[in-house]
Amino acid sequence: MTVSRRTILTGTLAAGVVAAGPALAAPATQVERWGVFEIAMPGPAQGNPFDDVCVAAVFECDGRHVRVPGFYDGDGTYRIRFSPDAMGQWRWRSESNVASLDGRTGAFRCGLPGKANRGPVRVTRDGFHFAYADGTPYRQIGTTSYSWALQSDAKCAETLATLAAAPFNKMRMLVFPNVPSVATDPFVRTGAGPRDWDAARFDPAYFRRYEDRLRKLGELGIEADVILFHPYDVKRGYSDMRRADDERYVRYVAARFGAFRNVWWSMANEYDDVKSKSDADWDHLFQVLQAADPHDRLRSIHQIKRYYDHRKPWITHASVQNGHAVLDDGRAELHRAMTEKPVIFDEVCYEGDIAKRWGNLSAQGLVERFWWGTIGGTYVGHSETFASDHNADFSWLGQGGTLRGASAPRLAFLRRILDDGPVPGIDPIQTWWGYRLGGREHDYYLRYFGADSPSEWPVVLPGKGAEALRSYRADIIDTWNMTITPAGSFTMAQMNEYDVHDPARPTLALPGRPWIAVRLVRT
Amino acid sequence: MTVSRRTILTGTLAAGVVAAGPALAAPATQVERWGVFEIAMPGPAQGNPFDDVCVAAVFECDGRHVRVPGFYDGDGTYRIRFSPDAMGQWRWRSESNVASLDGRTGAFRCGLPGKANRGPVRVTRDGFHFAYADGTPYRQIGTTSYSWALQSDAKCAETLATLAAAPFNKMRMLVFPNVPSVATDPFVRTGAGPRDWDAARFDPAYFRRYEDRLRKLGELGIEADVILFHPYDVKRGYSDMRRADDERYVRYVAARFGAFRNVWWSMANEYDDVKSKSDADWDHLFQVLQAADPHDRLRSIHQIKRYYDHRKPWITHASVQNGHAVLDDGRAELHRAMTEKPVIFDEVCYEGDIAKRWGNLSAQGLVERFWWGTIGGTYVGHSETFASDHNADFSWLGQGGTLRGASAPRLAFLRRILDDGPVPGIDPIQTWWGYRLGGREHDYYLRYFGADSPSEWPVVLPGKGAEALRSYRADIIDTWNMTITPAGSFTMAQMNEYDVHDPARPTLALPGRPWIAVRLVRT
Missing domain, CATH: 2.60.40.10 (Immunoglobulins)
Structure with a gap:
């Protein structure tokens, strides 16, 4: 598959x-x-x-x-x-x-659609997950390579080959470059200075090249989260255009790219660091984009510090930067509760070795964030900041190429577990009472222990009455070593007003290592 | 004072x-x-x-x-x-x-206002705290006694005497009764049945009595969070009136109570359990209330599960039920980040001894929630569910009277600490990097350890450059035993790109008990 x-x-x-x-x-x-x-x-x-x-x-x-x-x-x-x-x-x-x-x-x-064509990804009816238009669940395991599409054909081919062997089903990518790139001019140049370009004249070759990359991602089954603006091109000032120029640009990319079914719109990366635009500007551009996009692709906006109001009607899902939130399923879940939308933690710090704390996570640390996010009913994004000179510009995050880290195989392992999980996705279960369970009540449970190394888990599930008195088969999942070990079954009886457990087997022995999860599947 | x-x-x-x-x-x-x-x-x-x-x-x-x-x-x-x-x-x-x-x-x-008259409480300019109109900071230490005002004069006097000796500066209280009460009929009765009342005719005596209680709270310097609707009166159906009746009622209480400067409006308790009203109904009633209230008192709405959209313009602050969120400063802080408003966790479970898990917190557990909420830059509410027959209806939560728990003195202790703290209040400090500090950067810090019992704390503060190279005097605060022990001083030097510490004194010895906090105040 x-x-x-x-x-x-x-x-x-x-x-x-x-x-x-x-x-x-x-x-x-x-x-x-x-x-x-x-x-x-x-x-x-x-x-x-x-x-x-x-x-x-x-x-x-x-x-x-x-x-x-x-x-x-x-x-x-x-x-x-x-x-x-x-x-x-x-x-x-x-x-x-x-x-x-x-x-x-x-x-x-x-x-009829072709064999691998499941249509565009949409928000599911429950409001917190994604599925392809044909109904196939879409469990987001994203990555980011901001300017990969703007590199040489050879480098792009290398990136695509890496992606073909990687677990990622979404790529976040900028339209305007943020690191050294081969393609640097979306607009016709009018002189040699950094600001010598004509916002009213696109360079079609730039966009043709970009859409070639979009198509190739699509052929790999990878959604393209196309980031329209970002605050990193202060020299060129592509995010500091006048409103009429912004509108022309948004309409142009909507018309060019919007028909590709793997396109998502990310209005901006770190929108709140674009000093030339106000909340009202962003709201306006979302309205322009909505009007310009009859294909109604997914829409989000990504912040550095100040959360955009994700409840606004043009936002389809919350795209969030917050590494701390996904160290706790409760913090992750709150993003669902507060936005009432699907939540993707698109930036949670990166696996890497640069000096900056946002780019020197261990593989274990990154994988842990995916797991806590999952237990909280949300989705998480990966990237890597390994580079020979410790300059993130030349890493996977900046330019693509190859992966050097150890998280990707573990994320592939997580993806297989999600693919075997409930439809449309994992929901947090009674988060407010601290069970730290995700899944689907009375059907499927994931309990995750993170960096803790417990030697046993008291198997207590929330539930009352007949619907809670079910039997489950247990698996012990080593999320780091990528093993799934069957661990017998549990037959639930009422324990107290709120909980059920198996009186014959109140606890499950665990291996005493970190990065362990337990899966309970109804039998 | x-x-x-x-x-x-x-x-x-x-x-x-x-x-x-x-x-x-x-x-x-x-x-x-x-x-x-x-x-x-x-x-x-x-x-x-x-x-x-x-x-x-x-x-x-x-x-x-x-x-x-x-x-x-x-x-x-x-x-x-x-x-x-x-x-x-x-x-x-x-x-x-x-x-x-x-x-x-x-x-x-x-x-000129009288000596103890500081005006109504308003949201501060920074958007996350409260102050009286004369500028005096208002640090909310709330309690809830839903139907205290509807009890006998003797019982109300007892409640007021309790409040006079307690630390609480806000009382949440229903207009319509939810537990056995002396005053039960806000509307003129038309028969003996529970629904035999005329929504178009108020009983002025009911409201006169209620406003007498509002005035007496005001005399004690206690804000009254007046809850207009709640889902618990299913027999009488006061929250299931027709829209025109709701409007008449909202306008009536706005006209009667709105001039009292200690009045706040809580549109509903557990609004999402009022099955007869939709989001649109609540939005409409807020608009009616705004139009009917020239005094522009504070406005909020309290949920059981589904968060209302607190970013809506008529909401002045988020009133939240969530006991789990205030077991973690990061979860608490997210409520500020997502709502961009002051946040009061008005219901976090209660100190008590009833069988229900929402009413059997230990005093330590309730005080802990106040502290984590404080570190996260938010405010928390108290109540008690001790009752001789373990029936919460007859407890402080239901009817008022006397307090039996052990949390109130510790909340008075917290209030004194807050009164000595930064103006307008405690802000979370770089929450996303897990410092677990609240206060004001380069000026005042609170670090809280909750149930942990560390024997030392590496005193590391976020900061870079001259403004971070300050000296602080330290106090070790035992939040349970209510002691403040001076612990010398720290002179900060740059430790790495992100942090400062005192190379001559990298750690602070702690007593190895739970419920410890450390306060650092710039010298």
């Missing part, structure tokens, strides 16, 4: 028409569900097409209409990308303020 | 005119700042005055106008209560749909 997902799945995310550069092909007549249908049309190249030309298409199927904005791809070519979410016959008609792009029509059939 | 505050301060909260019952007196001509100016006017007693008569007065001082709704107090008497927040000459003019109540005018002078 895991292996087949890693096979390169040619064509599943490729556009219905591959129309690179100025050569235009006729639109496809057949597209898989959640694939990309693309219209390429010739149009004016003079003036500033990014500002002067509006183009969109209205797609219709069974009476439902979806209006999809297009974008200028340079060299007189305009593209409209649409990912149909319903099978059937779709018709489209273009709209433009330019006659040659207006009123063009066409049709295509949307058929 | 503490003693003088406990003296009964006759007149400081009494209305400018004491006009109990139908006998009307002329309005006062002189009122202290933040006192109560009251207009009493005769008017129609026929029909339903609660619905048929609108009365208000517009107060003017130095060009500022405040419109204050009045209320019907029975027996043909209408009252308008106003608490002026500015000294000077005030003029007023009444408005009504009844001619005899309309267009009446008057004036009074607002002078």
Whole structure:
């Protein structure tokens, strides 16, 4: 299962028409569900097409209409990308303020999705987890490599090969570079100075290159958490543009990237360190993004210190930086309780060896954070800051390449455990009473002991009445050595008003090592 | 200081005119700042005055106008209560749909507040603490006695005598009874059945009695957190009224009680257990309350499981039920980070001996919660559930009376420490890095060890550069035995990129007992 997902799945995310550069092909007549249908049309190249030309298409199927904005791809070519979410016959008609792009029509059939195509990831009905559109649970095991997509083709290929063998199903990545990169100019340059660029003119090659990386991630089954702004490019100032420029940029990436089903939007990394933008600016940009994205991809924003108000309606899930919170399932759980959304701790410090305390976690320390986050019903993100000169810029976190740490295999092990776990995911169980259990009541429990090394665990589960009087098989999980050891079964009887236990077996012997978890699965 | 505050301060909260019952007196001509100016006017007693008569007065001082709704107090008497927040000459003019109540005018002078009158409690500018309007910090040490005000005069006197000797500066109290009470009928009864009452007709005597208790709390310097709705009166159904009845009730209590400067509004206790109301209903009632309350008293809402969105603009502070959160300063702090408001853990389980786990905390366990909450920059609430028959209804929590527990003196000790602490309050210090310190950086630190019994503490403070290289005198605080032992001083030098310590004295010896805190105060 895991292996087949890693096979390169040619064509599943490729556009219905591959129309690179100025050569235009006729639109496809057949597209898989959640694939990309693309219209390429010739149009004016003079003036500033990014500002002067509006183009969109209205797609219709069974009476439902979806209006999809297009974008200028340079060299007189305009593209409209649409990912149909319903099978059937779709018709489209273009709209433009330019006659040659207006009123063009066409049709295509949307058929069954390809084998590895499960659709985009959505928030589940319960509000705290994720699933692909076809219903398959999505248990986020993320990583971050901020500027990997902006490196050389060879380096990108190395990163992709690393990812193909790694457990990660989400990659956080910047649009604008934050570390030394091959691709550095999303906008047309107007001079040699760092601020000599024209915010009104995108360089299509920059974005074409970036979307090639998005597609390749998709072929590996990896979601791309595309970070639109960040505070680290103070020289170039890409996050300090005027509002109209921000709007143009947000609309451009929404039109270019939004049809790829593995795209998520992260409005900003450390938004609260972008000094040129206020809360109202961010709110506004979310509204612009929502309006510009008919595909309604997931939306979040990541902070350094000051939490954004994740209850705002345009936020689909909380993206959080907080390493301390995931050292305690209770702290992790509170993020769910306070946001009423799925929670991803996208930054919890990194496995590495740099001097900065945010980049010198042990592998054990990083894996521990994933486990506490899991028990708290949340998700966690990985990255690595190993680099030969201890400069994080050149590490996996900055540029990608290869992994040097020891956490990734343990996260693959965790992912297998989650894949065998309850649907749609692990929920915290009576957190307020300190049981430190995650799972699903009366069905599945994970108890985690972190750095403690207990020699036994009193097996006490919360519950009252018939539904709590179940039998469970136990496994002792060594989360570091990646072993699962069957440990017999427990048949529960009422212990007191609040709890059940097995009177014949009140405790479970444990190995007295750290990083142990216990799994109880109803039999 | 503490003693003088406990003296009964006759007149400081009494209305400018004491006009109990139908006998009307002329309005006062002189009122202290933040006192109560009251207009009493005769008017129609026929029909339903609660619905048929609108009365208000517009107060003017130095060009500022405040419109204050009045209320019907029975027996043909209408009252308008106003608490002026500015000294000077005030003029007023009444408005009504009844001619005899309309267009009446008057004036009074607002002078200096009385000695113990510090004005209403407000949120401080930093957003996380409280202070009286005169600037005096208010460090909340709350208690709860839900139906104390509805007991006999003798029992209420007993409760007030207990409070006069106790450390509490806030009382949570229901308007509608939840346990056996002497006063049970806020509305005029229409029959013998539990639901035989007329939501459109208040019983003024019920509210007159309640406000007598509010005044007496005020005289003791105790804020009254007035809980408007709760889910425990399923028989009477006071929390299941129609929207129009809820609105009438909210407006009535706002007009009657809002001028008392010690009143806070708690929209509901365990709001999420009131099954007849939706989030939209609560939002609406907050808007009604805001509009009905020109005094703009503090507003909150208390949950059992599902957090209300405390970032909503009508919420002045988060009122939280969560005993687990205040066993960890990091969990407590997250409530500030997520709400960006002051946080009061109004329910953290109670010191007591009932069988229910929410009511059998040890005194040590309750005091511990106060301390962790303090380190996390938040505030905590007390109550007791000791009762001869282990029935919480008859305990301090239910009816008031006397305290039997051992926590209250330790909370008085904590309050003295807080009163000697930084202004406006204790803030969490670099919570995300696990220092477990509260205070004010480079100035004042509290480190708390809870149930641990360390024999020493490595005195390491976060900080970099000149501002961190300070000297501190240390005290070892035994939070249970209520002792403060001077422990010499520390002169800080840079230890690493993030921390300072005293190289000549890297650790502080501790007594090896639980419930120890260390205080460092800059010298």
